[in-house]
Amino acid sequence: MAKQSIQRAGISRQSSGNFFQAIRAIVWKDLRAEFRSYELLSAMLVFSLLVLLIFNFALELDVKTRQSVTAGVLWATFAFAGTLGLNRSMAIEKDRGCLDGLLLAPVDRSAIYFGKFISNLVFMLIVEAIVLPLYSVLYNTNLFQPGLILVILLGSIGYTSVGTLLAAMSVQTRTRDVLLPILLFPVAFAVLLAAVKASGGFLDGSDFSEISFPINLLIGYDIIFIATSFMVFDNIVEE
Amino acid sequence: MNSKPLALKILDAVSLLLLLAAAYLAIFVAPTEKVMGDVQRVFYFHIGTAWVALVGFVFTAGLSVIYLVTKDLKWDRIQVAAVEVSVVFFLITIILGSIWARPAWNTWWTWDPRLTTAAITELIYIAYFMLRQGIDDPDRRARFGAVYALIGGLSAPITFFAIRLFRTIHPVVIAGTNAEAEGTFSMTPEMRSAFFFALFAFTIIFIDLFWNRIRLGETQDKVEQLKLKVTM
Numbered sequence: 001m002a003k004q005s006i007q008r009a010g011i012s013r014q015s016s017g018n019f020f021q022a023i024r025a026i027v028w029k030d031l032r033a034e035f036r037s038y039e040l041l042s043a044m045l046v047f048s049l050l051v052l053l054i055f056n057f058a059l060e061l062d063v064k065t066r067q068s069v070t071a072g073v074l075w076a077t078f079a080f081a082g083t084l085g086l087n088r089s090m091a092i093e094k095d096r097g098c099l100d101g102l103l104l105a106p107v108d109r110s111a112i113y114f115g116k117f118i119s120n121l122v123f124m125l126i127v128e129a130i131v132l133p134l135y136s137v138l139y140n141t142n143l144f145q146p147g148l149i150l151v152i153l154l155g156s157i158g159y160t161s162v163g164t165l166l167a168a169m170s171v172q173t174r175t176r177d178v179l180l181p182i183l184l185f186p187v188a189f190a191v192l193l194a195a196v197k198a199s200g201g202f203l204d205g206s207d208f209s210e211i212s213f214p215i216n217l218l219i220g221y222d223i224i225f226i227a228t229s230f231m232v233f234d235n236i237v238e239e
Numbered sequence: 240m241n242s243k244p245l246a247l248k249i250l251d252a253v254s255l256l257l258l259l260a261a262a263y264l265a266i267f268v269a270p271t272e273k274v275m276g277d278v279q280r281v282f283y284f285h286i287g288t289a290w291v292a293l294v295g296f297v298f299t300a301g302l303s304v305i306y307l308v309t310k311d312l313k314w315d316r317i318q319v320a321a322v323e324v325s326v327v328f329f330l331i332t333i334i335l336g337s338i339w340a341r342p343a344w345n346t347w348w349t350w351d352p353r354l355t356t357a358a359i360t361e362l363i364y365i366a367y368f369m370l371r372q373g374i375d376d377p378d379r380r381a382r383f384g385a386v387y388a389l390i391g392g393l394s395a396p397i398t399f400f401a402i403r404l405f406r407t408i409h410p411v412v413i414a415g416t417n418a419e420a421e422g423t424f425s426m427t428p429e430m431r432s433a434f435f436f437a438l439f440a441f442t443i444i445f446i447d448l449f450w451n452r453i454r455l456g457e458t459q460d461k462v463e464q465l466k467l468k469v470t471m
Contacts, residue, residue, distance in 0.1 A: 001361070074425060082408045118418060129320075165386075165390070166387075166390075169383050169386065169387070169452075172374070172379070173373030173383075175373040177367070179369065183366050183369075183370060183387065184371055186360075186362040187363065187390055187391060189359050189401070190394060190400070191401075193398070193402065194401050197401075202333040214401075217397070217401055221397055225390075225393075228390065231269065232305065232386045234388075235382045235386055
């Protein structure tokens with residue numbers, strides 16, 4: 001009896017080890033492919049700069065306007081660049097049948113979701129880590145505040161968690177890349193809204209009691225959508 | 240081709256009568272509101288359509304779970320029917336609200352939490368149809384549709400809370416009060432009866448349309464199968 005339970009514990013430890021190994025392998029594969037070609041990151045970065053440029057002239061970002069719209073401009077830029085990255089990262093899997101290869105691997109399907117989610121998140125964070133100092137330099141605003149960085153982390157987690165799931169869906173449809181923003185934006189509206197409000201609060205130096213509600217909302221959103229995506233991902237990749 | 244069941248024919252007729260009766264009550268029986276005047280009569284149909292559409296959307300999220308567990312295409316047909324009828328009713332709600340808002344708030348539209356959530360919810364379910372249109376395989380279409388309806392159904396209430404970060408001017412007539420609301424009023428007994436009658440009428444009309452739409456879905460599937468047979 002004791003031996004059996006030890007064996008079972010051994011098996012479950014091994015399988016959970018497999019689960020994390022599988023996630024790590026997928027993340028590693030994505031990062032490695034990316035750091036050899038820089039296809040995705042360069043596209044996201046150049047695109048973000050273009051979006052900033054458009055905002056600069058569309059909104060006439062002078063000192064006065066800047067104060068009220070910085071958070072909004074940043075999040076709009078991240079959201080647009082994010083869809084570009086999410087689309088591309090899933091399209092690469094679909095194009096040469098890589099997704100089928102991944103599905104054949106003897107690992108839990110949700111490991112594939114978490115692997116893609118983490119690598120998408122890493123790409124988004126890298127882009128944000130470059131855009132933030134650039135924005136700071138271009139507009140002479142200090143964006144390096146721990147609070148703001150926390151909000152960006154939480155917001156990006158929420159955005160990519162649901163974005164990875166929806167991108168896996170949209171690449172399998174006829175309309176493909178056109179569809180992702182249409183599916184993603186209405187669902188991610190809450191996360192963008194809370195992130196803009198919280199970022200704006202930190203930039204204005206508001207009282208923490210005003211910022212805590214959007215932050216809690218972001219945390220709640222992250223948990224709900226990671227859990228839901230984890231549960232339904234099987235249905236997206238099933239053949 | 241199976242013909243329309245008698246119960247559905249009767250329900251069709253009853254729905255039409257109820258719609259006329261609800262309109263009669265709202266226009267002729269309910270008293271005119273003192274401040275807003277006749278435009279307030281829009282309220283009966285506004286709430287009636289909103290009520291069935293929202294119940295329909297909640298129902299849809301439940302159907303997603305049922306489909307994902309059972310994988311029976313019957314539930315997918317029912318879900319499409321529920322979403323389609325609810326989307327139409329919700330669009331009517333938004334348009335009626337706008338008609339009321341023009342004189343009451345002096346604007347057709349404002350980015351109030353309820354209005355914004357309504358617009359986003361409507362967009363989610365329009366996206367639902369665009370997603371389905373892009374997929375040919377019926378099983379995959381059903382699975383993706385169910386997943387998206389579930390995600391959308393979860394995000395709508397969160398969106399509502401998120402927009403609460405900004406203030407609201409939408410009146411809360413049924414329960415609770417909002418000090419900043421514009422256009423609030425209290426109902427007289429005649430208003431109340433017209434109101435509850437409208438709720439009842441729209442519930443029956445919804446069920447009638449829903450049933451008809453499910454039958455249409457069944458026919459569509461049959462046609463698709465016949466087409467496959469012909470081409471083979």
